Amino acid sequence: MTTLEIMKAAKAASPALATADPQVIHAALLAMADALQESAQAILAANALDLEAAQATISPVMLDRLRLSSERIDAMAGGVREVCALPNPIGEILSTVERPGGLRIEKVAVPLGVVAIIYESRPNVTSDAAALCIKSGNACILRGGKEAYRSAAAIVKALQAGLVSAGLPAQLLQLVSDTTRQSANELMRGVGYIDLLIPRGGAGLIRACTENAKVPCIQTGTGICHIYIDRAADPYMALSILENAKASRPSVCNAAEVCLVHEDIAESFLPLLREQLVDKRIAAGLQPVELRTDPRASAIIAGTKAGDTDFDTEFLDYTLAVKVVADTNAAIAHIAAHSTGHSEAIISSDEAAATLFLRQVDSAAVYHNASTRFTDGGEFGLGCEMGISTQKLHARGPMGLRELCSYKYIIRGSGQIR
DSSP: OOOOHHHHHHHHHHHEEEEHHHHHHHHHHHHHHHHHHHTHHHHHHHHHHHHHHHTTOOOHHHHHHHHOHHHHHHHHHHHHHHHHHOOOOTTTTTEEOTTTSSSSEEEEEEEESSSEEESOTTTHHHHHHHHHHHHTTTTEEEOOOGGHHHHHHHHHHHHHHHHHHTTOOOOEEEOOOOHHHHHHHHTTTTTOOEEEEEEEEEEEEEHHHHHHHOOOOOOOOOOOOEEOOOOTOOHHHHHHHHHHHSSSTSSTTTTOOOOOOETTTTHHHHHHHIIIIHHHHHHHHHOOOEEEHHHHHHHTSOEEEHHHHHHHOOSSSSSSEEEEEEEEHHHHHHHHOOOOSSSEEEOOHHHHHHHHHHHOOOEEEESSSSGGGOOSTTTTTTOSSSOOOOOOOSOOEEEEEEEGGGEEEEEEEEEEEO
């Protein structure tokens, strides 16, 4: 099917889901989860072909994003079941107003209609997006990257089988086969068919969508995440959080890219940071973190001197930009100038400094004494996520079921006229 045919089919099928009995949607999601696990071998075989084709074209950390395993497929199925277990958002009465003339006005949650997602080389996004869309009553159009197309196609085939087994049309969940820019452009221009477009990927993809889309579009994902080590930080807590935020999975948007260190502790803390992220990791046979240091940090520890763009780069790799700052206000000012509005953290036992940081840093998620890696739908209790919105309308932070809903007003009267 062409992209236009897919959009038309999704639009035509969407009313069947919007009006479906919640028990039917519940059964469909459980069947989708079961189908993922039952199709694991076919999905893994498709993923192996994707991995083989991508070996020479993407970095090792990006290959890790692309790679599936039986455990990861089980986790994908678990994510679908977690979404299934969440309260049904559709039809929820958000507010009620009784007017003096007797009108009863209810604000009620309703599906958006058709949600399109453009994403890159993360096959698990396929099942996460599908589960969230179906649970929230939306038809779902997926347009993945060429590196993961075989994997995504195998996943969608399994998920569609689950939908159909519950009596819902397969057209509610579709994968665009064209992975060229043309199909992305068609989705961006899908006025009348696409109710919301969500790009999940690098800065280039997100910028292209937000600048060119003629349909409503959410800006998501790009994460230049900062961790500020205050002078009142517990150094060992700080090291543990930093290693988790940077090295546990550096290819994801909630990984830390910048470490800011208060000047009062720079002399003592920076050698510990280098020991933790470089020396100890080498000794343990792990990938060390390359430290891109500003002039003040370079005078204390060995590292690669930071270039002009290093504090504005989402590395998505084992690379961390390091800067010494005068105080909490200077850290806040640096974040305001360089952050993408995703996630930032302060490590400090000083409640006044923490409160100042939490209040003044204007990002979707702001942490005190915790890793930025928690900015995730599953960790926030949303089951899984459609993406991390770094804008303020209509959604911000991890996007779950509520963010895939709109609302309408239902007015009940008894003959009133104006």
